[in-house]
Amino acid sequence: MATTTETEKRIVELEEATVRFCGDSGDGMQLAGTQLTNTSAMFGNDVATFPDYPAEIRAPRGTKAGVSGFQIHFAARDIFTPGDRVDALVAMNPAALVTNLSDLVRGGILIANANAFDKKGLQQAGYEANPLEDDSLESYQLFNVEMTKLTRAAVKGTGLSTKESDRCRNFFAMGLIYWLYDRPLDPTLRYIEEKFGKRPAIAEANRNALVAGYNYGDTTEAFISQYQIPKAKLAAGTYRNVTGNQALAWGLIAASKLSNIEIFFGSYPITPASDILHEITKHKNFGVRTFQAEDEIAAITSTIGAAFGGAMAVTCSSGPGIALKGEALGLAVILELPMIIINVQRGGPSTGLPTKTEQSDLFQAFYGRNGECPLPVIAASCPADCFDVAQEAWRIATKFMTPVMILSDGYIANGAEPWKIPEIDDLKPISVEYAKSPKNGEPFLPYSRDENLARPWAIPGTPGLAHRIGGLEKDALTGNVSYDADNHQYMCELRAKKIAKIAEDVPAQSVDGPTSGKLLILSWGGTYGACSTAASQVRHQGGDVAHTHLRYLYPLPENLGKLLGQYDTVLIPELNLGQLRTVIRSEYLVDAIGLNKLKGKPFVVAEIVEKIEELLA
Amino acid sequence: MSTDTSALPVLTPQDFASDQDVRWCPGCGDYSILAQMKKILPATGIPREKMVFVSGIGCSSRFPYYMNTYGIHSIHGRAPAIATGLKASRPDLTVWVITGDGDGLSIGGNHLIHAIRRNLDVNIVLFNNRIYGLTKGQYSPTSPVGKVTKSTPSGAIDNPLYPLSIAIGCEGTFVARSIDTNIKHLAATLRRASEHRGTAFIEVYQNCHVFNDGAFKYATDRTTKADCVVELEHGKPLIFGANRDKGIRLNGMEPEVVELGKGITEDDLLFHDEKAAEPSLAYLLSRMRQPDFPEPIGVYRAVDRPKYDEMLNDQIVEAREKKGDGQLETLFHSGDTWSVE
Numbered sequence: 004m005a006t007t008t009e010t011e012k013r014i015v016e017l018e019e020a021t022v023r024f025c026g027d028s029g030d031g032m033q034l035a036g037t038q039l040t041n042t043s044a045m046f047g048n049d050v051a052t053f054p055d056y057p058a059e060i061r062a063p064r065g066t067k068a069g070v071s072g073f074q075i076h077f078a079a080r081d082i083f084t085p086g087d088r089v090d091a092l093v094a095m096n097p098a099a100l101v102t103n104l105s106d107l108v109r110g111g112i113l114i115a116n117a118n119a120f121d122k123k124g125l126q127q128a129g130y131e132a133n134p135l136e137d138d139s140l141e142s143y144q145l146f147n148v149e150m151t152k153l154t155r156a157a158v159k160g161t162g163l164s165t166k167e168s169d170r171c172r173n174f175f176a177m178g179l180i181y182w183l184y185d186r187p188l189d190p191t192l193r194y195i196e197e198k199f200g201k202r203p204a205i206a207e208a209n210r211n212a213l214v215a216g217y218n219y220g221d222t223t224e225a226f227i228s229q230y231q232i233p234k235a236k237l238a239a240g241t242y243r244n245v246t247g248n249q250a251l252a253w254g255l256i257a258a259s260k261l262s263n264i265e266i267f268f269g270s271y272p273i274t275p276a277s278d279i280l281h282e283i284t285k286h287k288n289f290g291v292r293t294f295q296a297e298d299e300i301a302a303i304t305s306t307i308g309a310a311f312g313g314a315m316a317v318t319c320s321s322g323p324g325i326a327l328k329g330e331a332l333g334l335a336v337i338l339e340l341p342m343i344i345i346n347v348q349r350g351g352p353s354t355g356l357p358t359k360t361e362q363s364d365l366f367q368a369f370y371g372r373n374g375e376c377p378l379p380v381i382a383a384s385c386p387a388d389c390f391d392v393a394q395e396a397w398r399i400a401t402k403f404m405t406p407v408m409i410l411s412d413g414y415i416a417n418g419a420e421p422w423k424i425p426e427i428d429d430l431k432p433i434s435v436e437y438a439k440s441p442k443n444g445e446p447f448l449p450y451s452r453d454e455n456l457a458r459p460w461a462i463p464g465t466p467g468l469a470h471r472i473g474g475l476e477k478d479a480l481t482g483n484v485s486y487d488a489d490n491h492q493y494m495c496e497l498r499a500k501k502i503a504k505i506a507e508d509v510p511a512q513s514v515d516g517p518t519s520g521k522l523l524i525l526s527w528g529g530t531y532g533a534c535s536t537a538a539s540q541v542r543h544q545g546g547d548v549a550h551t552h553l554r555y556l557y558p559l560p561e562n563l564g565k566l567l568g569q570y571d572t573v574l575i576p577e578l579n580l581g582q583l584r585t586v587i588r589s590e591y592l593v594d595a596i597g598l599n600k601l602k603g604k605p606f607v608v609a610e611i612v613e614k615i616e617e618l619l620a
Numbered sequence: 621m622s623t624d625t626s627a628l629p630v631l632t633p634q635d636f637a638s639d640q641d642v643r644w645c646p647g648c649g650d651y652s653i654l655a656q657m658k659k660i661l662p663a664t665g666i667p668r669e670k671m672v673f674v675s676g677i678g679c680s681s682r683f684p685y686y687m688n689t690y691g692i693h694s695i696h697g698r699a700p701a702i703a704t705g706l707k708a709s710r711p712d713l714t715v716w717v718i719t720g721d722g723d724g725l726s727i728g729g730n731h732l733i734h735a736i737r738r739n740l741d742v743n744i745v746l747f748n749n750r751i752y753g754l755t756k757g758q759y760s761p762t763s764p765v766g767k768v769t770k771s772t773p774s775g776a777i778d779n780p781l782y783p784l785s786i787a788i789g790c791e792g793t794f795v796a797r798s799i800d801t802n803i804k805h806l807a808a809t810l811r812r813a814s815e816h817r818g819t820a821f822i823e824v825y826q827n828c829h830v831f832n833d834g835a836f837k838y839a840t841d842r843t844t845k846a847d848c849v850v851e852l853e854h855g856k857p858l859i860f861g862a863n864r865d866k867g868i869r870l871n872g873m874e875p876e877v878v879e880l881g882k883g884i885t886e887d888d889l890l891f892h893d894e895k896a897a898e899p900s901l902a903y904l905l906s907r908m909r910q911p912d913f914p915e916p917i918g919v920y921r922a923v924d925r926p927k928y929d930e931m932l933n934d935q936i937v938e939a940r941e942k943k944g945d946g947q948l949e950t951l952f953h954s955g956d957t958w959s960v961e
Contacts, residue, residue: 045958190956234960243957253951260948267709287939289946292709292932296701297734304698304731305705308674311692312710334695424952463690463706463713466669471638471684473693474677483640484685 012221013228014185019078020232021086022180024173025103026095026116027064028057028071031173035093036073037419038177042190044244044421047234048077051532053085053605054417058274058357065119065127067098077184079233083385083532085418087607091183093176095119095150097128113143114179116172118151146225150175157215158208167205171212178216185231188217238423245422247386247415248275251319251345252282254393256289259315262397262433265290267309267316269302274357275413276319276347299327303344307331310340311472313437313462315397319345322364323354326371332406333372334474336498339450339458341400341407343393348412348528350603359603360414362528363579368408369557369586375495377502379403380557382410384531387422389415392554394433401435403505404457410556412578414605415529435460440467449482455508456501503558512560516542516549519569522618525595527553527583530576530606537611546619556583564591572618574598576611633658635668638688644679649800649826650747654686656807657716657745664814666714672706673716674699676723679754679828680747683718697728700735703742704928711929714814715742721762722752725781729761736790736819738928743813743820746783751832769831784906784920787821788899794820795902795921800827801840805851805917812919818927838910839917848910852918857889860914868908875908894922 024035033054044050053074062069076086091112094100096119107113120133134140135147154175158168174191181188191213199206220226245253259266268291270280284293292314296302302318310316320328325346335342348364350356368380379399383392389411396407438459441447449470450458461468470482478485479493514523516538526534531552538550551566553559567573567587575584576598584597598614600606636658644650661671671689675681677696684691694702699717707715717735724732724746735744751769752758758771762783767776787795794816798809806824813820825836838848850860850868858868859880867889869878878884893901902921909915940946 041956045956047958047960193956237960239960241953241957241959243952243955256946256951257948260946265709267705269705286946286951287936288943289951290936290940292936294705294708294932296704297730300698301701301704301731301734304694304701305708307694308692308702308705308707309709310705311672311690311702312706312713314705314709316705316709330695331698338692424957427948430948463672463710464669466667469669469688469690471640471673471687471691471693473685473691474695475693 012226014231015228016231016233018080018232019076019082020090020184020230021074021076021088022091022093022184023072023074023089023103023106024093024176025070025072025099026173027099028059028069029061029064030071030095031170032071032073032095035173035177036075038191038194039180039186040075040419041244042181042186043075043077044242045190046186048079048232049082049235049237050075050077050244050420051082051085052076052419053414055604056358065096065098065124067102067128070099070102072099072103077232079235081235081237083536084605084608087609091180093180095172095176097124097130097134100134101128101130107143109142111143112146112183113140114146114148114176116150117147118149148179148219153215153219154212157211161204161208161211163204163208168208171208174209174212175216178213178218179220182217182220183226183230185229188213237421240423242421242423244419245386245390246278246417246419247383247389247411248278248347248417249282250386250389250422251383251393251409251411252279254390255283255315255317255343255397256286256291257390257430258394258397258433259289259291261394261430262315262401262435264313264315264435265292267292267294267306267314268318269294269296269305269309269316270319271296271299271302271324273299273321273324275349275416276321276324276345278416279319279345279347299324300331303328303331303335306342307335307338307340310335310342311338311463313460316342317345318342319347321347321349322351322367325364325367329371330373332378333374333376335406336372336376336378337474337477338472339404341397341404341460343396343400343407343409345409345411347416348410350601356603358413360412360529360605361578361601361603362412362530363582363601364410365556365579365582365586368410375499377499377557378406378408379502379505380408380410381554382528382556383415384528384552384554386415386418386420390422394430395554398433399505399508401433401460402457402508403455403501404460405502410528412529437462438465438468440465448480450477450480456497456504506555506558506561509555509560511562512551512553512566514549514551514566515539517547518549520549521547521570522549522572522574522615523567523570524548524550524611524615525553525567525573525575525583525587526550527556530578533606533608533611534576536608537615540608540612541615541619546615548615548619559590567591567593572596574614574618576606576614578605631662631668633662636661636688638686640685642686643682645830647829648679649749649828650680650683652800652803653745653747653806653824653826654683656803656810657687660807660811660814663811664714670712671714671716673718674703674706675718676728677754678720678723678752680718680720680826681723697723697726698731699723700728700731700744704735704738704740707740707742707929708932711741711933717742717744719744719746721746721748721750721760721783725761725783725786733786733790736787736792736821739793739818739925741818741927741929743816743822745810745813745822745824747826748783748823749826749828749832750835751828753828753831757831782906782909783823785903788903788906788921791899792821792921793818793923793925794919796821796919797823797825797917799825799836799839799917802917809918812922816922818925839915848914850914850916852892852894852905852916852920854892854894854919857886857891858916859886859889868913873904875904875913877913894919896921897923
């Protein structure tokens, strides 16, 4: 971008920046954040994002309950979190300012839509005086920008009503941030053309607003400095942005291709999992059959039906839906059919915090069924990891003939990051074989086992393999109903042993940092970024801390117990009250320490660093 | 497990018997339904390995264990949903759902209505005995008001559900009723169901002689059945009675029982039209109940409507025609990408 302007601007080069857009849930903040994310990624920065929005689609305008935010961290190096503190905050109204200001660093940039700070807006936010006009914000670089007025002026002549014009304010805000951080406008201009091309007036208005915001930064004397964040040194290759939900959907499609089995996806809409359904149903040309079921129970039971028929059967939900699926999961376990169950966790219990992230369904995944009912549980660590986890789940499901549960969470699901597109030839084929018709009229034994203790996958349509299965305990070979006491004990132990054996089939747990010493951070799921960043920060300052992150939660990797024994102290940060910690204590008799947060938000790095320093002191 | 003999060109009812002992109480109406099912299946010409019986929980739901086909005895109420996933992903299979009044209308009511409204190409047989048998005698959603059972010592106070009214309310494309002991009629009705494309829903009056003996005595007893049951035949007037001297006439929107003769001829009666596009008349028939009316048996409704599984699979074919068979390379590189050198 050209920087020669009438007013001479100072160019400041930075290693990284964190920006947050916040405003009313109707202000288009998620769109603004997504556009800045894509633009920054395509520019060549590493990015990590944190969209944060209310459960209500449209809470009353201007209220604190209705504030929606999108935080993006972009950097000239590898990053793993959306940033602890915000360097630049865009507040579209007083409610957004009052609810977000505490995350802005002292001296940070605060861009406020001055037109929204009227009497009513201030009152709704609980301000007695206008903070833009008293000295209360003097420790920040405050920019009062009349965004409503400037946007209306910019879109004048496109024929839009005042109300429609005001909807373009997010593009004005975007334009201003694009100037401030020297971002190219092209990707967003392209987006406008694709999205609004059929409605030329709206397309033109959004374009005008974007450019007006950019030019405003360029020409207004108030903005003295412009910031540049050079490209990150990422591994060579072709990249794209992915969110966790998108990567999960694509990972499933990849697994389907790699195993040559078409997907049946049965699900019931639930936040924050629905986007997986929305994404996967777009790809019917991969043979993806989606079924929006009448309820969560039909979602899982249709999945069981499809699995019996030989499909790559998948269902997805969030905690409350998984609770409803509990009985059917037991059926899936006793039937020993391969399928994938995805839980995109959110705040609980009950309806809890639907749009906020949490890791409190680990116990549910482990124990949320009647009877002795083990199933493998694996967790994704970041948006891009969802792609790999989906394939791994299907590999395990088919190799061991078992339902597999994938844990994701709201933070991973909605967060975006650059993903290095894999070479198709580098993806590992997943070999699956259905049982074949017996020769010489041998009797078929549906519960006979191979070396992995897996039973045959005998699908309807195969002559000679007709068999009946069900939820009643079954005979160890024929699968016929059996009430025999010894058989029941044998079958319970066998099902447990089969799942336990999966531990032999997964990579040994490895560690970042010293292989023995004072402190080990043990994490799982979406806390990966914050934990690894914190541990490496402390190590750089000379602290004796290692980090290990679990993908395989049930069964746990074989070497984990030994590994934990190499450290004086084990710290387990979790977005719950200590669920993995309880498991680790009972499994290994390790007196692990917890760091537990239940605020609907991911850990910030500083919280973990502080705990590490306390333990090392 | 018995050996499959699917290669044989002609199957017999015995070919559909599994090696499992049937464990319903001796004298249960379920035996008759099982026998009629085995009887009609060979004539369908469908190989056994292409058939799947899916059930939930309850006495009726043991049915799949006794059929030498593929089968799933699942969990309470969920058979229609299991069948949906199976049939949607394997439209080549013939799928039967076996359910009961508790399984299908109480715990599984939601799945039943949605399967019917989607017009999934499966056959659903609901054994209605108006009682919970497997749990030993509690009242069911089809038990009449006042029914005294273990769980209703002072009499049931819930207004009952009528399976056919529900199926017709969901605009089911094939809705029929038969009776366990009326074996010819039952076999004919099952056969009609097997020929229907779309959801075929059949209610079978089934006697539980242990916990609710005689619930349908009016419809099965030689001395009363002619007056208590009217057999529906497409294009024919509704005539009943031991002497076939009574009929059903429409008086505005209300049916009424009339005696033939005395100036009333067959032409004055209601003629059955199972192909009527409007389900209203079929619904009206489903509301004819004892003791005021004879209860209709036979096919209430048999109409054509697109099938869920077919449409779902058509969308796959269309997507492939339009976009080509999905390729990962294309998918991954769709939209904005950038290169790092």
